[in-house]
Amino acid sequence: MSEVTTNQPYGTPTWIDLGVADIDRAKAFYGALFGWTYEESASATGPFTMCLLRGRRVAALRPRSVADPDGESWWHMYLAADDCDAATERVRAGGGSVLQPPQDVAELGRTAAVEDPVGARFSLWQGRALAGCEFVNEPATLVRNDLATSAPEPARRFYGDTFDFTLDGNKDLPDFDFTFLRRPDGHEIGGVFGDPGAAASRWRTTFEVAGTDEAAARAVAAGGTASASTDTPYGRMADLTDPFGTAFGVITRLPAGRDVAARG
Template sequence: MSLLTKNQPESTPTWLDLDVIEGAAAERAAEFYGAVFDWEFRADAELGITCLLRGRPVAGLRTVPEGAPRLGAWRMYFAADDCDAVTGRAVAAGATVTRGPAERGPLGRAAVLLDPVGAEFGLWQGRDLLGCELVNEPGALVRNDLSTPHAERARIFYATLFSYTLDGNEDLPDFDFTFLRRPDGHEIGGVFGAPDAPSSRWETTFEVADTDAVVARAVAAGGTAEDLSETPYGRMARLTDPLGTTFHVIARPPQTAAAAGAVRAR
């Protein structure tokens, strides 16, 4: 478990939100994620709906009007010490701004961009809302990985933007997977080269205590599950919520979780 009491170091994934159509769809999303992760929910003028685990923010449901485009995945935000300055660096490196930078009331300042391979990501400069206050425990974010058919271009962009170091993965020799590490050596996620992928996007993984049990809960709540498998890092599954949003869950072996400490934050 990691409890955050201050802003994450710049370039660390720090917040998540999901676009949901206001009204019945938003209620359906809350019903599903409450059943799967034991989340509770709080209406928020700036975020739409805040998802809470043990009373602490772990994600947001961003309510949008009928007909608004939806990503079909959880949107991940990197911590930014100065949202405007990082936005400028991202644009210089080839990104496109789609929203912001803009104030989210007293909570913080945010921007949403498309990277050069078309994957959407956000930037979060936290004030009253640091980001996800709980990570690396059941029901909370544990990691994010970029899946793209243009892996080399993506690696160059993020290494340029955040000064990440790039390391190969000896545990997965048959895959094009590169770890992204902050300058202090801390792993924040990775880039997965997927030549047949129809598009590029950041994929979110939540930690769970029992993957099979969570799969059963997700299916009972109206979702679907696939790719249930053992990996070198734990038992994983790919879930799709009733509104078409895909994400992953993983139950890490206790020794792996303890050794890793915080996969994405500490």
């Protein structure tokens, strides 16, 4: 099922948003790329724009904030937490930093912005009226997140200790330093990619699309950029950037590679 109506288990990537300087330009780009429509909202933390697919909330756009890496633009990932305040303390105890303490976002939920010990930023999400992305694992929605870092060992240790993830190697990509992160129930939520050339540690978002080459062409036509598409054991992928330089991936999954999805 691609529809999500209840809070995800602890540590599952459950929501994404993007801080941008020009909301209207971002709406035009992602509308052309994914067919999203939009709904304006507001909370005590400021205005934001809900991104909708078939009327359901799948992401958000907002003004840039402390949660965004300085001088960079990245889709910001939220991990599910039944108790945002307790999860924030676990992040701190594991060697991470708290960038924004827990706070309510209207009636939608409770969130905190944090940073892991290798410098990757993410947030926690305790869903109330909004459990998280209401569609996932289908075209124009979130399919997975992976951490790229030049310091994979402390990253693996932090996420294992803080979110109770187990760690598994990847036999499909033996030439890469890639470790699957799995919840205690065995469900894969993403992975850690050890990249010696990574200039900074960042969580990278991948969206599913119906056709990778077609999505790349739409991105370029809308003012972004696209790499050449490549075939992997999981599907056909491309690296895109939006007009703000936000890097993200798209994938058309192969039937044999449907388990690339990283949400439950």
